[in-house]
Amino acid sequence: MTETAPRPTLEAVAALAGVSRATVSRVVNGGEGVREPLVQRVRRAVEELGYVPNRAARSLVTRRHDAVAVVIAEPETRVFADPFFGLQLRGISKELTAHDSQLVLLLTEGRDDHARVARYLAGGHVDGALVFSLHLDDPLPGLIRGAGVPTVFGGRPDWSDTSDRSVYVDSDNRGGARAAVRHLVSLGRKRIAHITGALDQTSAVDRLDGFRDVMGDADPRLIVESDFTPAGGERAMRELLDRRPDVDAVFAANDLTASGALRVLRECGRRVPEDVAVIGFDDMLPVADQTDPPLTTVRQDIEEMGRLMASLLLTGLDRGHRDKNAPDAPPGVILPTTLVRRGSA
Amino acid sequence: MTETAPRPTLEAVAALAGVSRATVSRVVNGGEGVREPLVQRVRRAVEELGYVPNRAARSLVTRRHDAVAVVIAEPETRVFADPFFGLQLRGISKELTAHDSQLVLLLTEGRDDHARVARYLAGGHVDGALVFSLHLDDPLPGLIRGAGVPTVFGGRPDWSDTSDRSVYVDSDNRGGARAAVRHLVSLGRKRIAHITGALDQTSAVDRLDGFRDVMGDADPRLIVESDFTPAGGERAMRELLDRRPDVDAVFAANDLTASGALRVLRECGRRVPEDVAVIGFDDMLPVADQTDPPLTTVRQDIEEMGRLMASLLLTGLDRGHRDKNAPDAPPGVILPTTLVRRGSA
DNA sequence: CACACGGGAGAGAGCGCTCTCGGCCGGTGG
DNA sequence: CCACCGGCCGAGAGCGCTCTCTCCCGTGTG
Known part of the structure; x- marks a missing residue:
């Protein structure tokens, strides 16, 4: 020292x-x-x-900080233990450094943290915020909008407030789900099931909607609600085999869920993909390529999503400075997803 | 906006x-x-x-920023895709917010980024830095010391520079490795092999040393060099089965490596743990509990490691302000590891 | 009852920077 | 030849805060 x-x-x-x-x-x-x-x-x-x-002296007079906050709201430790945020951060970091801006990281767990974050953002120490809030009932987005800081959300926010024109970036969850299910259909599968994610998250809802787009008339027993975890995937798969032993394909809401399902299928002597084809979502490495058989899944470009969020925020800030009457940015940007074929379907 | x-x-x-x-x-x-x-x-x-x-105005006069940089040097994208840094960040974040300090995240890839980070740190925009640098030949630690910013390293730095008294926090890699190998010995295993990690990282070296502490007289063919990846684990396991088909236990340098080894063992018809016992390292979820069988492994408390790094840095800063002649902080703090028994050994 | 003493409050300087404004200088048109 | 204009540069104010220094007032003492 x-x-x-x-x-x-x-x-x-x-x-x-x-x-x-x-x-x-x-x-x-x-x-x-x-x-x-x-x-x-x-x-x-x-x-x-x-x-x-000296940045402090500079921002004292310019009232700009060349810093943006990245808020990750994450009640469960589990969520942060996956690579998702790491990749987002990477994308964000690249874009921010390209614009000579700092990345101030704010992690929250629990309600008092929410207040702290809101106060921090309202305090005007950063030029804007990138916010990841997974759950529909999360009060954080509301608090943040109240703070009056330019914000871009990661993942589609809850639309229950129809006046909400928040800018956000999301993957094409619905389209990806459709592609996965269509692939199963094209394989000749007839009894295609869906294990959902945690339905308090828009991504899970959108993937379910995508499934329904293709399989609208399916037996409702082929849809089992779960929670994005491997253990949840196991439970759901057992339930599914119980309800419809003749199931011949499963679209799982994410790779972790799929890995649980695979394990149960193996236990029960079902061959994958011969007896039951399985598709996941995320292309989360090192899970998807480590399963047995390697998982066919829907890839989303997570890093690009982060980069785009930062880019949107920064150009929004620029526009704010230059011309208040510029046309509004589109409220949402949806990134494409792609089907990655491996062994499981 | x-x-x-x-x-x-x-x-x-x-x-x-x-x-x-x-x-x-x-x-x-x-x-x-x-x-x-x-x-x-x-x-x-x-x-x-x-x-x-207004923090800017305040730090203009106090010359403190209530902000610390977290530098994650990470040449390969792969590394960041694992939960390790997420947990560290979580621990760091908790400690920093408790002291009302901001977390400024700096991610690097490639040499020019190093210069950028060094310049940033030397620029005096933060009170201190927490640095994760995985590779022995990484020039970053040197650059950072040159920047004259109080720093705590995550993981034992390379000791090739003996004058180096850098403060660091690390897991007890060597002790954890010893515990793992002793456990295999206590199981009655005789031909215990080690698949190393990437030996340009101190953690891999320390784990190998721990293995040797117990198995000093082992057949050198039972040690196979690898790289911490699942694919590397597969290659190493094949090599091992080729060299010593009678191997009855494997201590893998991390869980990813172990998962690769498990796959090869299954392919080759070896039962785990009956024929070959396997132990990993990290207790990385969701890998360790998702393998078949669930992996016995050495757990390190990653979040605590992050928390402790931040704590060390902050108290160091405090002491720096109050009393320059206080006794030096210990250069290194080693956190204990624990063996987690699951199905594989 | 005058005086010293000490603790609590205010005045004012200045941290390092940006930005407006005014002055200077060279070139052009009348 | 003079007024004028435009482009460069310097002077100076002030961003919001902290911190020292001074002043004031209340208390204790000779």
């Missing part, structure tokens, strides 16, 4: 270059309206002193 | 409470040396206006 050395200031650079602070500032911020020889002198001085602008 | 409302300032609170800015400042920062009735008046005014201090 060494003592921090005194950092060079704009003043110091100005003195060394023999110009005024204002000129150094201009050069540091793009160099518009400064003649070339001066620009060079200043650049050299900056280099020589190793000058780095 | 609404317009940001004008935020109330200290001045405004002071006016409302009928006191000076200085007094409000005192109250906001703990209220020492202000008489009770005034404290009350100020508190009410703060409440009424919804005043939140």
